[in-house]
Each structure stands twice: as C-alpha cells, then as structure tokens.
Amino acid sequence: MTGRLRADARRNVEGIRRAALDVFRAGGLTTPLDEVARAAGVSKGTIYHRFGSRRGLIDAVVEELVLERIEGIITAVEALDDPLERFEEYLLRTWLLQFDEPAANDVLMRTLPESEPLTTLFDRSCGFGRQVLHDAQAAGAVRDDITPEDLAYLILERGVIARACDQQTRDDYRRRLDFVLRGLRTAR
Structure with missing residues (x-):
C-alpha cells in the first residue's frame, strides 16, 4: 500500500x-x-x-505486536529437553504473556476470529501446544485425560482471568499458575 x-x-x-x-x-x-x-x-x-476498517488496521499491525513474543515462547520451549518442563514452560510463558500483553491476550483469546493474521498466530501457538502436550503425555508426565481442546480452554480461561482480575499483582497471578500446573501432572 x-x-x-x-x-x-x-x-x-x-x-x-x-x-x-x-x-x-x-x-x-x-x-x-x-x-x-x-x-x-x-x-x-x-x-x-x-x-x-478496524480489522484492516489490526491485520496491519498484529504480527508486529505479537508474532515475536509467540515465536519467542516456542523457541525457548523447544530448547528444553524434559517433556514435562517443556509442557509447563509453554503454558507458564503463554499465561504470563496473556497477563503482560493485552494484545497477545486478545490473539490467544481469538477476540477477532475473522482476522487471518490473528488466526494464523493463534493456530501457530495452539499447534505447538498440542505437540508439547502429546510429548508430555507420551512420557507419562501429564495426565492422559487432558485433550488438546482442554489445553485451548485453559489458555482461554487464563486470558479471561487476566482481563477480569486486573487488580491482582503479577506475582500473585504467577503463584496461582503453579496451582493449575501441578493439577495437570500425573500422580507420582
């Protein structure tokens, strides 16, 4: 243009x-x-x-706003060897991104599902999440009853919480994430 x-x-x-x-x-x-x-x-x-349109403006900037952050999560998690650590680090980094970056939260919550760039970023993140879930389940580290759809809803729910509970501190939010992560592990 x-x-x-x-x-x-x-x-x-x-x-x-x-x-x-x-x-x-x-x-x-x-x-x-x-x-x-x-x-x-x-x-x-x-x-x-x-x-x-509004969507035209968002489409023009969304990759610059969020792509680097999502790719950063993927790169950092790919560098880890342990399947449980990879799974938990993916979720933790994604959830903290949702808390820290309102635009990233909007991407991960699919606020504008008709936006192709936004949907591409969402799909990239979820596809990677499905893989780390599969790997952690195959290693016996994460409960077998967790589905990829459950994982997507966990991210969506955290986004709603980050948006609705904006008075909590990042440290309190982070502490509560640990409760959720422990509940996803297999009993050992």
Whole structure:
C-alpha cells in the first residue's frame, strides 16, 4: 500500500501504524479507534480511509505486536529437553504473556476470529501446544485425560482471568499458575 502513496500519505500511514502499536500494546486490540486516531493526530475517518476498517488496521499491525513474543515462547520451549518442563514452560510463558500483553491476550483469546493474521498466530501457538502436550503425555508426565481442546480452554480461561482480575499483582497471578500446573501432572 505505501509504495503507491505520496510521501505525506506514507508518513500518515506510518504514524497511524506506530500509534496503533502503542495503543494496542497498552490496551489490547479492542481499544477504541478514537484512541488510535488521537495518538496518531488524525481523524478516525483517516484510519478508515487508509486501512479500510478496524480489522484492516489490526491485520496491519498484529504480527508486529505479537508474532515475536509467540515465536519467542516456542523457541525457548523447544530448547528444553524434559517433556514435562517443556509442557509447563509453554503454558507458564503463554499465561504470563496473556497477563503482560493485552494484545497477545486478545490473539490467544481469538477476540477477532475473522482476522487471518490473528488466526494464523493463534493456530501457530495452539499447534505447538498440542505437540508439547502429546510429548508430555507420551512420557507419562501429564495426565492422559487432558485433550488438546482442554489445553485451548485453559489458555482461554487464563486470558479471561487476566482481563477480569486486573487488580491482582503479577506475582500473585504467577503463584496461582503453579496451582493449575501441578493439577495437570500425573500422580507420582
């Protein structure tokens, strides 16, 4: 899009993108476009003119907002050898990302299921989660009755908790995650 635009229009688009990144990082993908427009110093109509829709703007920035963080989780977990440690570290890092990053939480909660980039990020994370679950179950470290769907709901539920219980500290949230993780292990 920016290659065909005049220089001032390209600056305008880039300013909107930068503002959207800042605003969505702080408040998540459901933050009103009025806040993005105010941060960019443009009208909401300019956002619609340049990006077509709210979803168009989100699609234009969501990978930059979240992809690196999800890939970072996957890379860190892949470096671990123990299947239980990999499983628990995947969940712990994902849950903490949901607490720390409202935009990442929106991706993992599928706030905008019609967004192709958002769905791709969600599917990447869940696909990796299914693999670490399978590996941990095959090693006898995680309960056999946990399904990939259960895993997706555990992430969704943690996202709801992170959003609804925004007065809790990160340390308290982290402490409660340990309770959940222990409940997923096999009895030894």
